[in-house]
Amino acid sequence: MRYETSAGGVVVFGNAVLLLRKYNGDWVLPKGKVEPNETIRDTALREVSEESGVKAEVIHYLGAIHYVYQASWAKNESIYKTVHWFFMRSRTMKCFPQKNEGFVEARFVHMGRVLEMIKYPDERRMVQKGIDRVEKKDNEKDQEREYI
Numbered sequence: 001m002r003y004e005t006s007a008g009g010v011v012v013f014g015n016a017v018l019l020l021r022k023y024n025g026d027w028v029l030p031k032g033k034v035e036p037n038e039t040i041r042d043t044a045l046r047e048v049s050e051e052s053g054v055k056a057e058v059i060h061y062l063g064a065i066h067y068v069y070q071a072s073w074a075k076n077e078s079i080y081k082t083v084h085w086f087f088m089r090s091r092t093m094k095c096f097p098q099k100n101e102g103f104v105e106a107r108f109v110h111m112g113r114v115l116e117m118i119k120y121p122d123e124r125r126m127v128q129k130g131i132d133r134v135e136k137k138d139n140e141k142d143q144e145r146e147y148i
């Protein structure tokens with residue numbers, strides 16, 4: 001069994017979440033492998049920037065997901081993978097797919113539509129956590145307004 005660790009971001013701009021479309025049509029979140037001497041937070045920021053061109057700011061850690069896959073490059077050995085996710089904010093909606101990383105489209109998708117597009121259930125759960133946070137903040141603002 002081999003082990004692999006990656007990190008990535010649930011990046012929001014207003015009520016939209018950043019997604020990337022792979023050449024095979026799958027919509028996924030930006031992520032990538034942790035390099036030596038790099039913190040998972042820095043990996044997540046670097047990968048978001050490299051894969052989508054978005055310079056984001058980390059708000060907080062969301063959690064980790066785990067999955068096992070067989071890799072042809074490792075003679076079909078099982079790879080046990082951990083991916084750490086961070087909630088991030090972008091200041092703009094400007095983004096572009098990094099073609100040489102296998103992405104054909106980058107897009108901020110409205111929170112009302114984003115969950116149904118995401119390929120992997122565990123990535124969907126991370127996005128749901130990010131949405132919950134944004135909605136909680138909005139509710140708090142509404143309550144403050146009522147109070148005033």
Ligand code: ATP
Pocket residue numbers: 006007031032033065067069081120122123
């Ligand atoms: P990284 O972006 O971390 O460098 P990678 O592109 O090398 O990763 P993965 O995206 O982990 O590789 O994909 C390896 C295999 O795992 C593929 O077969 C992919 O379909 C599958 N996979 C990717 N993400 C998930 C997930 N969240 N849950 C289950 N399987 C996944």
